[in-house]
Amino acid sequence: MNIFVINSGSSSIKYQMIKMPEEALACSGIVERIGSGDATITHNTYKDNEKQKHEAQSHIRNHVEGLQAVVDLLTDSKIGVIKDTSEISAVGHRVVHGGEKFSNISVVTESVKEEIKKLFPLAPLHNPANYRGIEVAEKVFPAAKQIAVFDTSFHQTMPEKAFRYAIPNKFYKENGIRAYGFHGTSHKYVSAKAEEYLQKKDIKVITLHLGNGCSVAAVKDGKCIDTSMGLGPMNGLVMGTRAGDIDQSIIFHMVREMGISVEQVNNILNKESGMLGLTGANDMRDINKAVEENGHDAVLAMDIYAYRAQKYIGSYIAALNGVDAVVFTAGVGENDVNTRERICSNLDALGIVMDKEKNRATGIKGVKDISHTSSKVKILVIPTNEEMEIARQCYQLMETNK
Numbered sequence: 001m002n003i004f005v006i007n008s009g010s011s012s013i014k015y016q017m018i019k020m021p022e023e024a025l026a027c028s029g030i031v032e033r034i035g036s037g038d039a040t041i042t043h044n045t046y047k048d049n050e051k052q053k054h055e056a057q058s059h060i061r062n063h064v065e066g067l068q069a070v071v072d073l074l075t076d077s078k079i080g081v082i083k084d085t086s087e088i089s090a091v092g093h094r095v096v097h098g099g100e101k102f103s104n105i106s107v108v109t110e111s112v113k114e115e116i117k118k119l120f121p122l123a124p125l126h127n128p129a130n131y132r133g134i135e136v137a138e139k140v141f142p143a144a145k146q147i148a149v150f151d152t153s154f155h156q157t158m159p160e161k162a163f164r165y166a167i168p169n170k171f172y173k174e175n176g177i178r179a180y181g182f183h184g185t186s187h188k189y190v191s192a193k194a195e196e197y198l199q200k201k202d203i204k205v206i207t208l209h210l211g212n213g214c215s216v217a218a219v220k221d222g223k224c225i226d227t228s229m230g231l232g233p234m235n236g237l238v239m240g241t242r243a244g245d246i247d248q249s250i251i252f253h254m255v256r257e258m259g260i261s262v263e264q265v266n267n268i269l270n271k272e273s274g275m276l277g278l279t280g281a282n283d284m285r286d287i288n289k290a291v292e293e294n295g296h297d298a299v300l301a302m303d304i305y306a307y308r309a310q311k312y313i314g315s316y317i318a319a320l321n322g323v324d325a326v327v328f329t330a331g332v333g334e335n336d337v338n339t340r341e342r343i344c345s346n347l348d349a350l351g352i353v354m355d356k357e358k359n360r361a362t363g364i365k366g367v368k369d370i371s372h373t374s375s376k377v378k379i380l381v382i383p384t385n386e387e388m389e390i391a392r393q394c395y396q397l398m399e400t401n402k
């Protein structure tokens with residue numbers, strides 16, 4: 001069964017076609033700068049695990065034209081992977097916000113689309129683009145089942161004491177203001193992989209998704225019990241350009257005392273803060289270089305980043321009443337040996353001891369165990385694969401609905 005996975009952004013479409021149940025990646029790619037006049041398509045095909053890259057520039061005015069261009073590549077006589085779009089059974093859409101309505105994946109119907117629309121105010125940057133992806137895919141893949149997979153679903157198992165804020169009840173009851181959490185597909189995928197690796201069910205795992213956006217989740221028996229992102233994706237860890245946890249009074253101070261508009265404050269906290277605000281760079285590779293050159297700002301920023309992560313690990317060990325494994329994933333978590341070392345340093349009282357040599361070892365595919373033999377807690381590096389998780393969930397749904 002061919003599952004086509006789409007992550008539709010405001011000016012981009014990321015996609016993968018995955019053959020199930022073999023979990024074989026047939027092709028992947030991204031259409032970028034849609035509508036700008038110089039859109040590009042990077043399309044990869046895979047033969048015997050060898051990746052072949054095909055790049056094209058094209059005038060793509062909108063998402064329909066973007067996806068149609070992808071279909072041309074999918075069905076191309078030389079590099080195509082299918083003959084006709086009818087060979088795609090389901091399209092799995094990454095939808096960022098599913099609110100309280102969607103604790104699971106859902107076949108797209110008119111009422112599901114209405115619900116996704118209702119959630120636009122909670123995810124104004126993402127849900128409208130995800131919604132557009134669904135509408136476009138309905139036109140381009142008319143024979144396929146459209147399925148929505150929500151980033152928030154995995155966190156719907158959080159108990160009320162974890163997801164409620166201590167603000168007047170009416171804001172929750174009438175306006176849905178509560179913590180929802182994000183990166184759920186990734187936390188779910190890597191926590192399940194940790195269970196698989198440790199060959200134990202019902203374990204306690206803390207998963208750190210450290211990419212441009214960063215979040216941490218506490219997972220018990222395969223279910224999320226707490227996570228660091230909240231109503232939106234700004235809370236919690238220090239991120240590439242987002243501040244994470246701050247004292248709310250900073251916002252009022254900026255608005256009232258400094259005359260900065262609410263829109264500008266939003267922009268500052270989302271796009272100009274985090275590692276970018278502290279160092280002038282948001283990519284950990286650049287910040288690591290600055291650390292090597294002893295740049296004070298870079299060293300301090302790394303300390304702040306790691307210290308915040310350590311505090312979350314400590315608090316989630318309390319929430320879980322113990323922990324079996326700490327998992328690092330996403331761009332920073334999977335690649336940045338220095339950041340992992342900083343986060344795991346000085347946590348021996350919590351049973352977390354890293355083997356620094358294993359941490360630096362390269363060339364390991366799949367799960368990398370970087371815990372010291374004396375460590376009570378396993379420290380694992382697990383590459384995330386949100387697309388594969390989406391494909392798996394879609395496949396399961398298709399099989400049960402047969």
Ligand code: ADP
Nearest residue numbers: 210211212213282283284285330331332335336
């Ligand atoms: P996104 O949240 O956009 O999906 P990713 O999970 O791909 O992001 O993470 C991107 C980030 O990962 C980069 O901004 C960079 O900070 C970090 N990163 C990627 N490769 C490396 C590397 N080799 N060393 C250190 N950091 C890296």
